[in-house]
């Protein structure tokens with residue numbers, strides 16, 4: 001997949017509207033990043049995932065689902081996005097793959113209703 005195709009797969013930034021692209025960073029991470037406006041809430045934010053084909057697709061889907069939600073409440077949406085991203089990184093360092101993480105997240109969301 002070339003860069004142009006990857007860019008087309010990603011929704012633009014929900015806050016400033018810049019286009020987003022994915023690149024390989026470090027030795028084994030995918031990163032979603034964009035050329036944000038200086039005052040964009042995501043200006044300094046990067047969204048990374050371990051570098052494997054399924055994680056890459058999961059990252060694209062994760063970004064797009066968040067980007068689609070942002071029009072509702074910017075601050076709340078951003079906080080939820082940042083918190084979930086942090087939980088995913090923690091889970092990754094515990095040896096979890098993204099699928100296990102999503103299952104854990106589903107259980108956590110169920111638990112919140114109690």
Ligand SMILES: [Zn+2]
Nearest residue numbers: 013016036040
């Ligand atoms: Zn932006």
